Amino acid sequence: MVGNVVVGQSGGPTSVINSSLAGVYKTAKDLGAPRVYGMRHGIQGFLERNLVDLDDKLRSEMDIELLKRTPSAYLGSCRFKLPEYDANPEMYDKIFALLEELEIAAFFYIGGNDSMDTINKLSKHADRIGSPIRFIGVPKTIDNDLDVTDHTPGFGSAAKYIASVSKELIRDGLVYDQKQITIIEIMGRNAGWLTAAAALAKCEDCEGVDLLYLPELPFDIDKFLDKVERLFLTKKALVVAVSEGIKTADGKYVFEHGVHTEYVDSFGHKQLSGTATYLANLCGQRFGCKARAVELATLQRCAGHLTSRVDITEAYQVGGTAVSAAFAGETGKMVILKRVSSDPYICTTDLYDVDKIANVEKKVPLEWITEDGTYVSQELINYIRPLIQAELSPIMITGQPRHIVVDIDRI
Amino acid sequence: MVGNVVVGQSGGPTSVINSSLAGVYKTAKDLGAPRVYGMRHGIQGFLERNLVDLDDKLRSEMDIELLKRTPSAYLGSCRFKLPEYDANPEMYDKIFALLEELEIAAFFYIGGNDSMDTINKLSKHADRIGSPIRFIGVPKTIDNDLDVTDHTPGFGSAAKYIASVSKELIRDGLVYDQKQITIIEIMGRNAGWLTAAAALAKCEDCEGVDLLYLPELPFDIDKFLDKVERLFLTKKALVVAVSEGIKTADGKYVFEHGVHTEYVDSFGHKQLSGTATYLANLCGQRFGCKARAVELATLQRCAGHLTSRVDITEAYQVGGTAVSAAFAGETGKMVILKRVSSDPYICTTDLYDVDKIANVEKKVPLEWITEDGTYVSQELINYIRPLIQAELSPIMITGQPRHIVVDIDRI
Numbered sequence: 001m002v003g004n005v006v007v008g009q010s011g012g013p014t015s016v017i018n019s020s021l022a023g024v025y026k027t028a029k030d031l032g033a034p035r036v037y038g039m040r041h042g043i044q045g046f047l048e049r050n051l052v053d054l055d056d057k058l059r060s061e062m063d064i065e066l067l068k069r070t071p072s073a074y075l076g077s078c079r080f081k082l083p084e085y086d087a088n089p090e091m092y093d094k095i096f097a098l099l100e101e102l103e104i105a106a107f108f109y110i111g112g113n114d115s116m117d118t119i120n121k122l123s124k125h126a127d128r129i130g131s132p133i134r135f136i137g138v139p140k141t142i143d144n145d146l147d148v149t150d151h152t153p154g155f156g157s158a159a160k161y162i163a164s165v166s167k168e169l170i171r172d173g174l175v176y177d178q179k180q181i182t183i184i185e186i187m188g189r190n191a192g193w194l195t196a197a198a199a200l201a202k203c204e205d206c207e208g209v210d211l212l213y214l215p216e217l218p219f220d221i222d223k224f225l226d227k228v229e230r231l232f233l234t235k236k237a238l239v240v241a242v243s244e245g246i247k248t249a250d251g252k253y254v255f256e257h258g259v260h261t262e263y264v265d266s267f268g269h270k271q272l273s274g275t276a277t278y279l280a281n282l283c284g285q286r287f288g289c290k291a292r293a294v295e296l297a298t299l300q301r302c303a304g305h306l307t308s309r310v311d312i313t314e315a316y317q318v319g320g321t322a323v324s325a326a327f328a329g330e331t332g333k334m335v336i337l338k339r340v341s342s343d344p345y346i347c348t349t350d351l352y353d354v355d356k357i358a359n360v361e362k363k364v365p366l367e368w369i370t371e372d373g374t375y376v377s378q379e380l381i382n383y384i385r386p387l388i389q390a391e392l393s394p395i396m397i398t399g400q401p402r403h404i405v406v407d408i409d410r411i
Numbered sequence: 412m413v414g415n416v417v418v419g420q421s422g423g424p425t426s427v428i429n430s431s432l433a434g435v436y437k438t439a440k441d442l443g444a445p446r447v448y449g450m451r452h453g454i455q456g457f458l459e460r461n462l463v464d465l466d467d468k469l470r471s472e473m474d475i476e477l478l479k480r481t482p483s484a485y486l487g488s489c490r491f492k493l494p495e496y497d498a499n500p501e502m503y504d505k506i507f508a509l510l511e512e513l514e515i516a517a518f519f520y521i522g523g524n525d526s527m528d529t530i531n532k533l534s535k536h537a538d539r540i541g542s543p544i545r546f547i548g549v550p551k552t553i554d555n556d557l558d559v560t561d562h563t564p565g566f567g568s569a570a571k572y573i574a575s576v577s578k579e580l581i582r583d584g585l586v587y588d589q590k591q592i593t594i595i596e597i598m599g600r601n602a603g604w605l606t607a608a609a610a611l612a613k614c615e616d617c618e619g620v621d622l623l624y625l626p627e628l629p630f631d632i633d634k635f636l637d638k639v640e641r642l643f644l645t646k647k648a649l650v651v652a653v654s655e656g657i658k659t660a661d662g663k664y665v666f667e668h669g670v671h672t673e674y675v676d677s678f679g680h681k682q683l684s685g686t687a688t689y690l691a692n693l694c695g696q697r698f699g700c701k702a703r704a705v706e707l708a709t710l711q712r713c714a715g716h717l718t719s720r721v722d723i724t725e726a727y728q729v730g731g732t733a734v735s736a737a738f739a740g741e742t743g744k745m746v747i748l749k750r751v752s753s754d755p756y757i758c759t760t761d762l763y764d765v766d767k768i769a770n771v772e773k774k775v776p777l778e779w780i781t782e783d784g785t786y787v788s789q790e791l792i793n794y795i796r797p798l799i800q801a802e803l804s805p806i807m808i809t810g811q812p813r814h815i816v817v818d819i820d821r822i
Binding site: 013040041044045071072073076077078079163164165167171172174175176201203206277292293295297298299301302304305388389393396397402403404405 | 483484490593685
């Protein structure tokens with residue numbers, strides 16, 4: 001059942017989330033969708049009728065190419081958890097009234113856990129009221145923490161960025177003939193997939209990071225210092241990768257042990273920064289060495305200048321699969337990636353019930369972390385390696401990556 | 412006078428310092444130098460006879476290409492200020508004895524201010540003792556703070572990196588439909604050239620950063636907050652670029668106004684980090700908005716994955732010019748870049764007395780900063796723009812930039 005389509009992006013941006021949008025748009029048009037609407041700032045914008053007609057915006061094949069290579073959500077994003085139907089039936093009525101008015105046949109939401117929850121709730125409501133509108137989730141998150149799917153689009157590019165800059169930081173650390181330690185802080189509140197990607201820096205021309213700490217295991221500050229002390233016996237320049245979310249056994253974030261004021265952002269989230277700074281200062285004081293903290297920060301999710309072609313291609317494919325599936329009658333599903341083999345790397349797409357995926361957080365299996373909790377297994381490295389392969393260069397204009405923009409946001 | 416050559420790298424690394432090394436090596440070999448020695452960790456390693464024969468290390472044209480694309484000092488670096496002759500004549504005797512033993516005709520030092528000071532002192536000593544050995548300085552610093560030369564190799568790539576990632580961070584900031592501020596902290600203790608490069612993010616597809624603060628002018632925290640408040644009246648997502656070295660009128664670094672413990676590294680340098688964190692927290696508290704700090708940190712000087720081809724080419728050229736000049740009889744000089752025109756960009760190399768360059772720090776002229784001290788002039792943008800043009804892609808192997816290594820440093 002081909003018809004009008006509406007698509008939104010939600011949650012934290014990635015370098016390749018727009019490639020999924022391109023996949024949805026292009027496939028919908030190729031399959032004959034009369035109109036493809038984009039929600040500005042996800043479901044929150046949709047509720048305010050903040051929509052664009054993508055035909056007006058994407059006018060050429062060049063626009064599609066630019067879109068694929070533009071980091072950060074082109075349509076804008078939101079962090080909005082749809083209330084349960086019983087808590088706010090009016091909101092559901094409003095959404096479905098607008099969907100009907102726009103004659104929408106299929107609704108696509110590109111995002112992570114919260115976004116899959118939205119797809120789950122809306123598809124259930126469609127079922128409840130007998131609406132024929134299809135709802136399909138398109139996976140996206142650098143965190144790689146969605147269940148069932150082999151991995152999530154966005155992760156491969158973030159992993160490539162992390163592996164590559166870790167390698168550069170390791171080289172930089174070797175420059176001086178002196179004792180020094182670099183602590184790299186990597187995103188991931190609860191899941192250590194991104195931090196694990198720093199292990200890929202190790203190759204023929206690079207010794208790799210010396211220690212890796214994931215949030216899946218409690219972090220022991222004393223054991224860490226002992227470990228560093230032992231490493232300094234045989235090596236001058238150390239590089240340690242830590243997840244921003246590591247906690248000590250008492251449940252306190254490591255950075256909370258520092259002297260920083262506790263800072264809660266306007267959403268009440270604790271600001272997770274300062275883990276690397278805290279540990280670097282600690283090492284500097286303890287070992288009397290040069291100690292540097294490098295927080296990869298937001299660049300991990302928006303470094304469109306260094307993306308994985310495998311990732312950008314898969315991001316496009318999951319968008320396309322979502323549209324074909326919806327037009328073939330599927331609803332209440334998320335597109336998943338199914339790895340057929342790692343070497344050679346073969347991966348296909350499939351569909352899975354979104355209610356079995358939404359709100360489940362996939363962490364790094366403990367058997368993929370070494371026993372002493374300071375590195376990851378070869379299995380984990382082999383799992384990530386294919387996802388960072390090959391590049392899709394940005395289109396460079398006057399020395400900088402060119403992006404496509406909807407418009408500049410103003411109040 | 413063609414003969415054996417010795418070359419060293421000193422000071423902070425850059426993405427293209429090895430391209431200058433490649434220029435020195437290749438030109439020396441092309442002009443017939445029998446041996447080209449590399450000092451490990453600069454003059455400090457030289458004093459310990461820590462040398463490599465570069466013919467053993469650079470065995471093919473591919474090695475030269477890899478060297479040009481490998482960030483961070485291939486030979487290792489040092490931060491070592493040569494004492495005055497009178498303070499330590501033995502050190503000079505030791506250096507010249509080793510130079511004579513190795514039958515060195517020319518000595519090249521790739522670096523910034525301190526390195527030029529070394530060239531100055533050694534060439535004066537050669538003059539004093541009637542040694543025929545030539546000493547030529549090859550400019551290098553991301554900070555662009557060397558005098559006389561139009562700009563320094565290393566600056567263009569750092570500027571390209573800063574401009575490009577600023578653009579990506581600006582896009583990322585636009586994603587949510589909410590008030591938020593991002594503070595980007597950029598290197599530069601006393602000179603604002605690198606921070607100014609963030610102004611290049613502004614182009615057709617990007618509004619650019621909203622405010623830019625250079626260390627050349629005192630920073631007024633209240634005026635900054637007023638400025639942000641006014642900007643928030645018409646715009647939701649703000650991005651501000653600040654130099655790590657900005658100080659308030661009382662001479663205190665801005666980050667010292669924060670709650671961080673003061674941390675001095677093992678060299679007694681104050682650790683300049685936390686300026687962005689301090690200002691972001693301040694804005695978050697004052698305006699109740701999401702506030703992020705992004706420190707570009709070490710990545711500015713080692714992001715070999717995003718270099719300027721203009722810069723990498725010029726870095727090679729200054730290395731080559733140094734060698735031809737030395738073999739033609741010059742000494743006590745630094746190679747400078749002379750801009751013939753900006754549009755089209757034409758730049759040549761020349762030589763200049765190193766004693767007029769060493770120890771002079773070139774800051775951004777105040778007339779290139781806007782009157783209210785919150786942005787830079789079009790002249791400054793036009794000055795930087797040509798230096799970030801074109802790319803030299805890294806050689807990518809299994810998804811990551813490949814580097815060339817001497818060996819892995821061990822104690």
